Amino acid sequence: MYSFDIQRPTSVADAVSALGAEEAQALGGGQTLIPTLKQRLASPSVLVSLGAIAEIKGVCTGDDGALCIGGGTTHATVAKEASAYPALAALAGNIGDPAVRNRGTIGGSLANNDPSACYPAAALASGATIVTNSRSIAADDYFQGMFATALEEGEIITEVRFPVPEKAAYMKFEQPASRFALVGVFVAKYADGVRVAVTGASEDGVFRWTDAEAALSSNFSADAVPAAPSGDGMISDLHGSGAYRAHLVAVMTKRAVAAAS
């Protein structure tokens, strides 16, 4: 990797200030950024590690009953402590391997918005709120395509608020090599309706499968899941065609509905 300076601020304010420097880059758990640096595919002048900021770590329940997870909380911590939202805890406990889960953070994952990452499906299906150092962003507004989000330059995710559903489940069909989601479907049933978010499948990144949401909102059963969506616009690569991914969207949705608890 190229040389860079590193800073380890202990407060969000200091981190925001440090990120104001030219070519500064925030570092969460580094599970994407460090390999990128090692391949010399990025060359920040300053890395601002968020790992020492205690105020953005941890899991708690908010006044409105939402599960609140600090942006710097690792997947392992979420897996252990998000028992109020079992489907989310299970998702976190099945990301990558133990090394990834002990380093990777929810804020880092959502900021990166990898089209095959798990967390974006949970956030979008839960109608979560992404809280940053300067504002709150609804998940529906936050995800803007592959690796693209509503975050501004230097903006830091401090917290993610998940309304806890009546029932939910996440079903991931793993890409055989990376074991990222080839297709992952998060289904969440709330009093006012069902939300279904799909990761891994679309060239536009995570998306809501609205046909399934409508059908499941009136009849929450696997049999109600509609036929697979069109394969147009789905990712097609070594591991599967767009049509295959589209097919898996329906299969994984059915399985998520059946498993929802």
Next chain:
Amino acid sequence: MPKDHGIGASHKRREDVRFLTGAGNYTDDINVHGQAYVHFLRSDMAHGKINSIDTSEAEGMPGVVRIFTGADFEGVGGLPCGWQVTDKNGDPMKEPAHPVLAQGKVRHVGDPIAAVVADSLEQARTAAEAIVVDIEELPAVVDMAKALEAGATKVHDDLDDNLCYDWQFGTDTETTDAAFKNAAHVTTLELVNNRLVANPMEPRVAVGDYSRANDEHTLYTTSQNPHVIRLLMGAFVLGIPEHKLRVVAPDVGGGFGTKIFHYAEEAFCTFAAKACNRPVKWTSTRSEAFMSDAHGRDHVTKIELALDADNNFVGVRTDTLANMGAYLSTFSSSVPTWLHGTLMAGNYKTPAVQVNVKAVFTNTVPVDAYRGAGRPEATFQLERVIDKAARELGVDPIALRRQNFITQFPYATPVAVEYDTGDYEATMAKMEELMDIPGFAARRAESEKNGKLRGLGVNCFIEACGIAPSNLVGQLGARAGLYDAATVRVNATGSISVMVGAHSHGQGHETVFPQVVAEMLGIDESMVDIVHGDTSKIPFGMGTYGSRSLAVCGSAMVRATEKIINKAKKIAGHLLEASDSDIELKDGQFTVAGTDKSVAWGDVTLAAYVPHNYPLEDIEPGLEETAFYDPANFTYPAGAYACEVEVDPDTGKVTIEKFVSADDFGNVVNPMIVEGQVHGGIAQGIGQALLENCAYDENGQLLSASYMDYAMPRADDIPHMSNYVVDHSCQTPCTHNPLGVKGCGEAGAIGSPPTVVNAVIDALHSGGHTHVNHIDMPVSPSRVWAAINGQ
């Protein structure tokens, strides 16, 4: 009772103590005082004409010692190919130049263009980015059939086309055609044997060192065969006499064949160390390994099987395209020919077997031997077509195989080899017992209740190991002898160092070889150590590949130990005042037969080195013997494998529920290590069958260039140990080596891929998907789903 010492004991591996406690001495652990580091600038395009390379800016960058390009290697030999194949017209194969650094053209992604030697690796990388390379991109040839079309872009401009050789072998065309013409049934199958990347845990490393004081070169390298590297690099590439070149391969972290070959980076580091008068180190990154380690397999085959009205096999005919990649790697030419064609008879008494192979140059990484090397390709096509024939004829695939087994030994096949011994019925029966074939129907019904399709796949295989009789392979085009060597050095107090030509890079030689010597001498194994991997310490052996270590080098060690025993008996006879013909050696004691007069091993060895009371007029002092052993024939391990899979018809995902192997390895020295070898081999075979896929796009870009896209088998892809049964109780000892051993290193990787695919096809047919006759490996979820849905 299992034995607790010597031959037959399941000792834990003594080398694992250092490997598992971080005390191993791997090549990358070797650092020579004052060393510089090299970074190779590699081509990111598959094919292009080099117009210019401007290193002027890079040369002035911090830490740069020197920058090399192809021009620095003009007049230096290219990397040689170790096996000349003669084509069906009697002409030698096409052998294009293989420069250390690209000259004139780049021919695959990863082809080294320039090498930057600098004080640190990061400095070398940074300087490499400042090299300005003007390369005119040319169309790439990737698909083998297209590469052979008239007018296709040529990988090597000095050749007529992209054909390396057109080889035909086995039964003559007239006889073969007659067998097919008269057949009652012919089954045809077209298939791909997928390109693989070996992926040893330790990437390749080379450290070149040069001593100006005495004009001596040392190369530390990740090699399976240090003497082969010394010979090839010294004699053919750099022109360094062997007494001035030492090659050291210390603890090497896995090879699987890909560390047999002589690579450009080894020659470069050796050359540059002298040119820079400074040690030069290279450590491959994993990304580099994907585009510079020789790949494996990559055959496209059409196979036909002819049967008579009674379902006897009467003919096998194959047409294969074998990918050589852009250059001929060290043993690449031999893999699709002599390591493949000679096995096309399989376990069956088919009278006519004809093999046709066209080897093709493409703009891809060179392809060479990978665990099994040619034999997995032979087994896969033969066992897949037999399975298809059984289905077409409506007969039981086990019965069809059984009916056609070779049962009389020795057996001369139509493809030039003579199987010395075997009992295919015994391994088949053992497999059936272990698999509980009668219980399959109930297990299938249970799977169906859960919405899954269950399939049973079986397979038989034969391999030729213990490579190889030198005079035979010499006739076939090998440019090397394939004997091996061992020196048994007995020390004064009776401990023993055995210097062996075989190389252990995971096999456990340090545990197994002493078991043999200790058994022969009746002493404790802890008194015996193995020395390997350093040309300055060991006799000229040929290294480890082709499941040969114990069969060939172990035989040399037995011969040397026999010489030790003969001499020691003479010394003992002198000490005991008896004729050496009356001396018996048992449990480390030399005894005069029929008396209680004896002398201990340690007293005899001490006398050899302190020869005060010693027959100096008859024998020399000391106790050290060397033997070279050249095998009389290949060895022929064989086996019967079976597995049960579950297919999820909704996703196409295949899971292996149970895997059983019944192997005949002849005699076994350490059963635990043999079982471990088979477990590992099957895991790699499962990897090939279900997961691994080295893929290029039509422009020659490597699509699976990291573990993000190249799927390796992991623990949870393998059945739980209780459903992963490896058996080697069927033993027909090899008839021509002193230990009666055959070799076990490759069997699992050879026998398992067709077993898995046969099981998947069986599962799909049980679910009514009877239009699916074949799925190319890897049988990934998307491919299974596409096959089910006719996509």
